[in-house]
Amino acid sequence: MPSFSMEVKNELAHFNESNICCLYAELSALLRMGGTFVLNMRHHLGINFSTENAAVARRVLAFTKGLCIGEINTELIVRRSRRLQKNNYYTIRVLPSKKTNNLFEKLGFIDGNGGFNMGKDGALLSKYCCKEAYLRGAFLGGGSVNRPDGGYHLEISTSNYEFFCQLDVLLGQFGFSAGKTMRKENYVLYLKESEAIISFLRMIGASQILEEFESVRNLKEVRNQVNRLVNCETANLQKTVDASLRQVKNITELLKRDSIDKLPDTLRKAARARIENPDASLSELAQILGIGKSGVNHRLRKLEAMARSLKECEK
Numbered sequence: 001m002p003s004f005s006m007e008v009k010n011e012l013a014h015f016n017e018s019n020i021c022c023l024y025a026e027l028s029a030l031l032r033m034g035g036t037f038v039l040n041m042r043h044h045l046g047i048n049f050s051t052e053n054a055a056v057a058r059r060v061l062a063f064t065k066g067l068c069i070g071e072i073n074t075e076l077i078v079r080r081s082r083r084l085q086k087n088n089y090y091t092i093r094v095l096p097s098k099k100t101n102n103l104f105e106k107l108g109f110i111d112g113n114g115g116f117n118m119g120k121d122g123a124l125l126s127k128y129c130c131k132e133a134y135l136r137g138a139f140l141g142g143g144s145v146n147r148p149d150g151g152y153h154l155e156i157s158t159s160n161y162e163f164f165c166q167l168d169v170l171l172g173q174f175g176f177s178a179g180k181t182m183r184k185e186n187y188v189l190y191l192k193e194s195e196a197i198i199s200f201l202r203m204i205g206a207s208q209i210l211e212e213f214e215s216v217r218n219l220k221e222v223r224n225q226v227n228r229l230v231n232c233e234t235a236n237l238q239k240t241v242d243a244s245l246r247q248v249k250n251i252t253e254l255l256k257r258d259s260i261d262k263l264p265d266t267l268r269k270a271a272r273a274r275i276e277n278p279d280a281s282l283s284e285l286a287q288i289l290g291i292g293k294s295g296v297n298h299r300l301r302k303l304e305a306m307a308r309s310l311k312e313c314e315k
Ligand SMILES: [Zn+2]
Pocket: 019, 020, 021, 022, 023, 025, 127, 128, 129, 130, 131, 133
C-alpha cells in the first residue's frame, strides 16, 4: 500500500495548473525543495532534482521544459530500489546552458547582479494564487502527511534556512501557525491539528484525498467520544463498587460487635439496605429508603465511622 503522502502527492501532481504565473511559483518551490544546483565552466546553472514520486518527477520535467524558451537538455535517471517496500528514486538532470540561465532568472534563483538568491522569492509571490502554488510545490518537493487514522501530522522540511523562513511567512499569511523544529540538518514546519491540515490540503489542491481524510477523521472522533464515555462510566461504576464493598465490610464488622437492634432506626434501615443491595448505587439506595442521596451518604458515613471507632477501642 502506498503511503498516504504518496497518495496525496499523486493527486497534487496531476493538479491542472493553468496560470502561467503559478507555474513559475510552483516550479520555483519544487526546485528549491528537491534540487541541487550545478554550475558549469561558463557560469551556466543547471539543476539535479530528486524525488521518490514518479508523478512529481514528470511534473517537474514538464514544467521545466514548458517554461524554458527553446530546447534544453534534460535526463531522467531512475534508481530502482532493491529493498521491498522501498520506493524508486527519480532524478531529473537539467544540464546547464544559456537557456537554463534564462529560466532560473525568471524563477528568481539568479538575482539582478548575477548572484544566487537563496530563498527570497517575493517577486514571484505577489498574488495569492501564486502563493498557494508555491506551497503546493514545497509540499510536493519536501512534504509529508500522516494517514489520519494515526496521529495528525503534516510537515514540510528543507535544509535551506531562508527558504524555510519564506515558507513560514507564507503559511502565516494564510492563517496557519506552523510549529517549527529541526531534524538532523533540516528545518521542519509542521501542522498538528486536523482542521489546519484539511485547510492546507484543500488550499494546495488535494480535494479528492480530503474526502478520505475527513471521513476517517470523523469516524475517529466518534470512536474517541464513545471510548471517553465508556471509560467515564466504567470509572464511575468502579468507584460505586469499591465504595459499596467497603461499606458492606465495615457494616458487617460493626454488626458482629454490636447488635443491629441497638442502632437508631434510621441507621438500622440504612445498614440493612446496604447489606441487602451491595450492587446498588447511592441513588438506588436513596430510592429504596425513600430519602435523599445526601441522607443516604450521611448515614453510611456514620455507620462506617462507628465501625472504625469500635475497632479503635478494641486496639
Ligand atoms: Zn498565480
